[in-house]
Amino acid sequence: MSAIQVLLTQSRARLMLLPVAVLFTACATSPTPPAPQAQPKPVDDRPVAAAPTPEETTVRNLAALQDRLYRVAGPLLTNNTALCKAAARNLLGFTAKNRHSYSPEYAAAAQKVLGLSDRLQVMGVLSPSGAERAGVQRGDTLLTVEDQPLPEGANAERQAAGILAPLVSKRSAVAMTVLRNGGAVQLNVPLTNACGFGVELGNSDAVNAWSDGYRVMITRGMMNHVRNDDELAYVMARELAHNILAHPSRRKLSATLGGIIDNLTRIRPDTSSMSGMAGVKPVPQDMDAMADRLALYLLARANYNLDGVIPFWQRTASQYPATVLNAYTAQHPATAARVAAMDKALKDIRAKQAANRPLVP
Numbered sequence: 001m002s003a004i005q006v007l008l009t010q011s012r013a014r015l016m017l018l019p020v021a022v023l024f025t026a027c028a029t030s031p032t033p034p035a036p037q038a039q040p041k042p043v044d045d046r047p048v049a050a051a052p053t054p055e056e057t058t059v060r061n062l063a064a065l066q067d068r069l070y071r072v073a074g075p076l077l078t079n080n081t082a083l084c085k086a087a088a089r090n091l092l093g094f095t096a097k098n099r100h101s102y103s104p105e106y107a108a109a110a111q112k113v114l115g116l117s118d119r120l121q122v123m124g125v126l127s128p129s130g131a132e133r134a135g136v137q138r139g140d141t142l143l144t145v146e147d148q149p150l151p152e153g154a155n156a157e158r159q160a161a162g163i164l165a166p167l168v169s170k171r172s173a174v175a176m177t178v179l180r181n182g183g184a185v186q187l188n189v190p191l192t193n194a195c196g197f198g199v200e201l202g203n204s205d206a207v208n209a210w211s212d213g214y215r216v217m218i219t220r221g222m223m224n225h226v227r228n229d230d231e232l233a234y235v236m237a238r239e240l241a242h243n244i245l246a247h248p249s250r251r252k253l254s255a256t257l258g259g260i261i262d263n264l265t266r267i268r269p270d271t272s273s274m275s276g277m278a279g280v281k282p283v284p285q286d287m288d289a290m291a292d293r294l295a296l297y298l299l300a301r302a303n304y305n306l307d308g309v310i311p312f313w314q315r316t317a318s319q320y321p322a323t324v325l326n327a328y329t330a331q332h333p334a335t336a337a338r339v340a341a342m343d344k345a346l347k348d349i350r351a352k353q354a355a356n357r358p359l360v361p
Helices: 054-078 104-114 130-134 156-170 220-225 229-244 254-264 285-301 309-319 335-354
Strands: 088-091 094-097 121-125 141-145 173-180 183-190 192-195 198-202 209-211 215-219
Touching: 054 104, 054 121, 054 192, 054 198, 054 220, 054 229, 088 156, 094 156, 121 141, 130 183, 141 156, 156 173, 198 220, 198 254, 209 229, 209 254, 215 220, 215 229, 215 254, 229 285, 229 309, 285 335, 309 335
Parallel strands: 198 215
Antiparallel strands: 088 192, 094 121, 141 173, 173 183, 209 215
16 A cells, blocks of 8 residues: 555357258259359458557556455454554545556556556545545546645655645545546545555465565465455454554564565565565464454454354465465464464354444454
8 A cells, every 4th residue: 555545257148050951952954043142241440459568467467456455454444443543543545546656667557557647546445434435436636635736746656645644644534636537526535544554465476464563465376365355354354463463563573574565565576585484483373363363353343254264274274384485374383273262262252242242352
């Protein structure tokens, strides 16, 4: 996520050809009917669309994965301020980028595929959020906030953050002007109090996830591993829990983990630095158990289905055991202890739900 954010069923038609039997009789002296005249084929002069370039395909695929992360993160971030008090803050509730948010070799692809220009454009809207209620839409181009023009160009994200940070800290809503369908639209956007953690996509095939105290990063490999959004939420909630519990700083690994996230958020990360454990020691058993317990409360409060959480982590540990050094279990090896902690927390949560008691650890 940038500094100003918080944040296919194909049907196939079958053509069935029914053979038609044409019966006819003719004597040997019957004249041969004339051969049908070939009809000229119509000329299709429509231009043939060019195949997408590798850069365009990459940008489109990564954007789709990041959209999914935002969608799954929304309920976790907005429904858990009571459990992330130190990290709760007012957010605009949307993400924005321009073509310069991508490295120079992908800027043209981002412009063509995503419609990005020099101006900042809304890429995703947190749900639920004040921005969603106010009508902020993906594709809106940001023009002004509180009558201040928003910057354009290569440093627009950073400069906009400098304008927006003092506003969101002092107000309950901000007045914004966006460009939509060629016209200016005035919006009053209520700020959203949410857990202020960034959620990033890691451009790696490794089945892993990291958190550095401020951000959560889930790899492309992990997103391919999960079978549905609930399972993706299980991973995200654990890493959010590590951040809430300040585990990265307590382990003195915030800088190392931050470096991993910085690297893997690039379109072309340095994979040579990601061999083995990438300098990260396994999480102690007690910290993992604490994170699992808190993660289940985060999930329950966000209304995610908890029935599959233990089977998911057992399947992950079976498919990617601790011997796979760049995968999740190597960094979280105490699977048996984690399952025991989750089983206990699930019983506590279900008892509180049955008694209509607050869902707090």
